[in-house]
Amino acid sequence: MQKLKQANLYRSELIPISGKLVERYNQCLKKLGFTPTKLTQFSIDGIGYSPEIAEEKGTTMYLNNGEANPHAIIISPLQKGKPVYSEFHSFDREMMKQVFQVHGDKINDITRDSAICIDFDQNIDAYYEPLDVLKYGKVNIKFHLINNLDQIQKDQQKLIELFKQGNNFIDETLHAQLLDSAKTYGDLRGRDLSLHSLQYQTDSFYTKSFGGVYVLRDFITPIVVFEDLKWYKQAIKDTTHDVIIFHIQQPELMEKLRDHVIIEHDLEAALNTERYQRIKKMEFAMALKDTQHPIKDILNDAVLFKSYLNRLDIETRKRIMGVELYLDKLAISNQYKISDIIEKNLFNALHLPHSSLTARHQDLIWKLLINVSPRDVLFLYWYDKEEFYKQYNTWDDSFKDWVIETISNNI
Numbered sequence: 001m002q003k004l005k006q007a008n009l010y011r012s013e014l015i016p017i018s019g020k021l022v023e024r025y026n027q028c029l030k031k032l033g034f035t036p037t038k039l040t041q042f043s044i045d046g047i048g049y050s051p052e053i054a055e056e057k058g059t060t061m062y063l064n065n066g067e068a069n070p071h072a073i074i075i076s077p078l079q080k081g082k083p084v085y086s087e088f089h090s091f092d093r094e095m096m097k098q099v100f101q102v103h104g105d106k107i108n109d110i111t112r113d114s115a116i117c118i119d120f121d122q123n124i125d126a127y128y129e130p131l132d133v134l135k136y137g138k139v140n141i142k143f144h145l146i147n148n149l150d151q152i153q154k155d156q157q158k159l160i161e162l163f164k165q166g167n168n169f170i171d172e173t174l175h176a177q178l179l180d181s182a183k184t185y186g187d188l189r190g191r192d193l194s195l196h197s198l199q200y201q202t203d204s205f206y207t208k209s210f211g212g213v214y215v216l217r218d219f220i221t222p223i224v225v226f227e228d229l230k231w232y233k234q235a236i237k238d239t240t241h242d243v244i245i246f247h248i249q250q251p252e253l254m255e256k257l258r259d260h261v262i263i264e265h266d267l268e269a270a271l272n273t274e275r276y277q278r279i280k281k282m283e284f285a286m287a288l289k290d291t292q293h294p295i296k297d298i299l300n301d302a303v304l305f306k307s308y309l310n311r312l313d314i315e316t317r318k319r320i321m322g323v324e325l326y327l328d329k330l331a332i333s334n335q336y337k338i339s340d341i342i343e344k345n346l347f348n349a350l351h352l353p354h355s356s357l358t359a360r361h362q363d364l365i366w367k368l369l370i371n372v373s374p375r376d377v378l379f380l381y382w383y384d385k386e387e388f389y390k391q392y393n394t395w396d397d398s399f400k401d402w403v404i405e406t407i408s409n410n411i
Contacts, residue, residue, distance in 0.1 A: 004392070007404045009381070011051060011085060014043035015078050024115040027146040028073045031117050033065055046082030046096050048073030048118075060086045060386075067209040068127045072096065072118035077108045086386060090206035090364055095120065095141060103143075103195050110145065110193060117144040130210045130235040131224065134217075134243070136202045143195035204364055214248075214368050218361065220260045225253060225368065248372060254348055262365060263351045267323055267338075270350050276323070278406060279349050279375045284320050285399050287312060294398035296405070319343045323350070349375035377403045378410050 004010035017025060018041045026036035028048075035057075042052040047063075054060045063071045070088045080100040084093045099118070100107065110116060119142040124135055204216045211228025222243040226232035232247040246253040257263045270276045281299045288295060288308060298304045309317060318325060322342040329336045338347060353365035367383040374380045380388045392400065 001389070001392075003400060003404055004389075007408055009404060009407055010389070011043070011045075013082055014045055014051070014085070015076055015082065016043050017041065017050070017075070021075050021115075024075050024146060025073060028075070028115050028117045031144060031146055032063070032071050032073075032119075034062065044073070044075070044079070045085045046079050047084045047092055048075065048079065049084065049086050051085065054086070061088065061208070064088065066126050067207075068122070068124040068132075070120045072120070074099075074107060074116040074118065075111060077104075077111055080104065080107075087206075088208050090367065091200065091202060094360075095139065095200045098198060098200060099141060102198060106193070106195060110195075115146045116195070117146065118142070119144065127209060129238065130213070130226070130231045131238050131241050131243070133207055133209055133213050133215055134222075134224070134241060136205065136207075136215065139200040139202060141198040141200060143197070145193065145195075204361060206364060206367060212371075214364070216262065216364075219262055223256065223260070223262075227371065248368075251344070254351065254372065257365075258351075261354050261356065263369065264354045265347075265351045267342075267350060268327060271323060271327065275376055275379075276350065278378055279346065280320060280323075281402075282375050282377055283346060284309065285396075285402070287316050287320065294401070295396055296398045296402040299402050319346070322346055345373045345375065348373040378407055381407050 001010050005012075022037075022040060022042075025044075025048075029036050037050075037053045037056060039052055039056060042050045044050045049060075049063060054062055061067070061070075063073070065071070070092075072092075079096075081097075084096065087093065089095075107116065121140040121142055122136055122138070123140070124132065127133070204214075204218045206212070206214050210226065210231040213227070213231075214223075214225040216223040216225070223246065224235065224243050225246045225248050226235060227248050229247055232245065235245050238245075244256065246256070254263070258265075284305070285295050285299060288298065291298060291308065293304055293308075298308050309320065312320075318341075323346070326336065326338060326341040329341065348369070351369055353362040353369070357365065363383070366379060370376065370379050370383045371387070374384075374387065374391065377388070380391070392403070395403065
């Protein structure tokens with residue numbers, strides 16, 4: 001990962017945490033029912049997730065009380081606008097954006113000497129069946145301060161009101177209580193520590209629950225797509241919900257998404273795009289073995305590209321150049337089918353969200369498409385960083401150089 005770090009492509013926007021902030025973070029963990037971290041230094045993202053703590057605890061879901069109850073931690077106003085590196089829901093970043101839009105000024109004040117624990121409550125105590133994810137509707141975003149600072153403020157205000165009554169200003173016991181509160185928590189009189197609950201309305205979304213599920217419910221018929229085969233097999237036994245259920249690798253999924261005007265393709269238009277070139281070059285790179293030149297040079301140099309392409313067996317060449325071959329044959333006769341010439345995964349990779357979709361829905365469908373066929377390294381990095389990092393570790397060092405150059409040139 002060192003090359004990615006040097007190129008600022010590996011968790012480059014995380015916020016370093018140390019000293020007093022570690023103590024506050026641990027107080028949040030304990031308040032939410034989790035065990036504190038033993039780390040004295042770590043980093044967090046916009047939702048308060050730490051990859052170092054996830055590694056320590058052996059799970060990326062250490063901020064969850066079960067899959068139905070995710071949480072967040074705010075210990076710094078610097079978290080505003082930061083990425084969410086391990087999204088449990090595809091709308092996590094949108095919820096955090098809403099939190100800072102509404103309560104930004106209060107967060108700046110509170111995090112001077114406290115921290116905020118957030119409960120994303122969708123009124124589901126626990127999941128029991130895979131299609132329980134359909135219960136998602138409004139998410140109630142609830143806030144809790146460590147040390148119950150908001151309640152301490154109320155207690156302090158009561159002491160002050162008591163001090164003003166009658167001859168209480170000479171009560172030494174009351175003096176001591178006020179001084180003790182002020183020394184411990186500061187003067188809380190002029191601070192606004194009240195964070196009212198917020199609501200976030202979900203529509204179509206992705207969740208990591210049940211091994212990863214896409215819920216597409218803003219289209220002709222609700223569609224649920226499972227990444228995990230075990231949970232897919234259990235879900236299709238359900239007869240109570242009027243939804244269409246797919247496993248992500250089912251060939252029928254892409255056909256259904258086209259029929260429901262969720263995705264589209266235009267091979268002729270795609271041919272002249274940088275995205276197509278990235279997809280074709282990745283397909284080519286994965287086919288290269290024992291090269292005499294760095295893969296990065298082969299992919300960037302037209303002469304070397306042709307040279308190595310012609311060293312491959314004819315079936316591999318046909319697979320890599322399938323789009324060009326299909327369009328050439330189509331210009332002569334319309335008797336050819338796409339499936340006869342273009343390899344399935346390559347064809348799937350050339351789809352894009354339908355142009356009629358909203359920006360938020362397009363992002364969700366891009367994530368789905370890149371999970372169906374992860375052939376575009378740039379979009380894989382944009383829409384599924386966790387999967388990108390996994391695949392990156394398996395690639396040739398020279399191919400990694402090309403990937404880093406490709407991403408860096410498009411940021």
